[in-house]
Amino acid sequence: MIIGSDVIYQSAQAAEDMFQAMEILQGKINLTGLHYIDDETAAINLEMALLWKSINMEISRQ
Numbered sequence: 001m002i003i004g005s006d007v008i009y010q011s012a013q014a015a016e017d018m019f020q021a022m023e024i025l026q027g028k029i030n031l032t033g034l035h036y037i038d039d040e041t042a043a044i045n046l047e048m049a050l051l052w053k054s055i056n057m058e059i060s061r062q
Helices: 012-025 039-061
Strands: none
Touching: 012 039
16 A cells, blocks of 8 residues: 555556565555556566566575
8 A cells, every 4th residue: 555645456456466566575666656557567567576586586595
């Protein structure tokens, strides 16, 4: 949830993808001033978050 911000998601899947991405990136996604998130944007954000997580896990193994 973003305090003081209203966001409309194109679908429940878009909302789920964005919330998953926000959980992975914890504080690194800024939705200030954003009012609409479509399915493609949400899916891309989630994919980027998962890549970031994977890269960081690989780095920490070294």
